[in-house]
Amino acid sequence: MSIINDALKKVQRMREGKEVDEKNEAPVEYLTPPKSKVKSFLAFLCALVILGGCFFFLYKQMNVYFPGPMAKARSLYFKLMHQKEAKQATAPLPPLAKIKVGPAAKSDAAAAGQTAVTQNAPLNIHGVLAGGSKNLVLIDDQVYQEGDEVDGIKIVKISLNAITVINNGQEEIIPVKH
Numbered sequence: 001m002s003i004i005n006d007a008l009k010k011v012q013r014m015r016e017g018k019e020v021d022e023k024n025e026a027p028v029e030y031l032t033p034p035k036s037k038v039k040s041f042l043a044f045l046c047a048l049v050i051l052g053g054c055f056f057f058l059y060k061q062m063n064v065y066f067p068g069p070m071a072k073a074r075s076l077y078f079k080l081m082h083q084k085e086a087k088q089a090t091a092p093l094p095p096l097a098k099i100k101v102g103p104a105a106k107s108d109a110a111a112a113g114q115t116a117v118t119q120n121a122p123l124n125i126h127g128v129l130a131g132g133s134k135n136l137v138l139i140d141d142q143v144y145q146e147g148d149e150v151d152g153i154k155i156v157k158i159s160l161n162a163i164t165v166i167n168n169g170q171e172e173i174i175p176v177k178h
Helices: 002-016 037-065 067-089 103-111
Strands: 097-099 123-129 136-139 142-145 153-158 162-167 170-175
Touching (some): 037 067, 097 162, 097 170, 142 153
Antiparallel strands (some): 123 136, 153 162, 162 170
């Protein structure tokens, strides 16, 4: 029982910081956790940097010794990560306005040696950029500026609210909804 009693007294003295080495008669210092949060944070940061370096080294070694599987893994990773973006990019833009192509534009296209428009298919206006000296319009996935011609229709003026064109010799103002 005295062994247990001696052990309990020793533990109590350790908690109070009064433990004395019996051989040297000097106080015993035990490892205690750092009292400063900064030291703890710096130790954690150092461990994290070392661990990151180890993973980077392993990654580089895997590329050297196993280039085929690593290339397949990277390819699969990029497919999975960019799959959602690719689906969104292929969605068609809704038209803001339409330009009806007249019969004169059809015959002009045929006379110029181009393929004639078989239907009276309208041109879809998908976007307008007006500001500064150069105004642009996006018609059927092509960018045009004032003075350009598309399917026999000349673009005269581009503004944010409307596009003025000459179609079959007549000036038309096509309002653009936003």
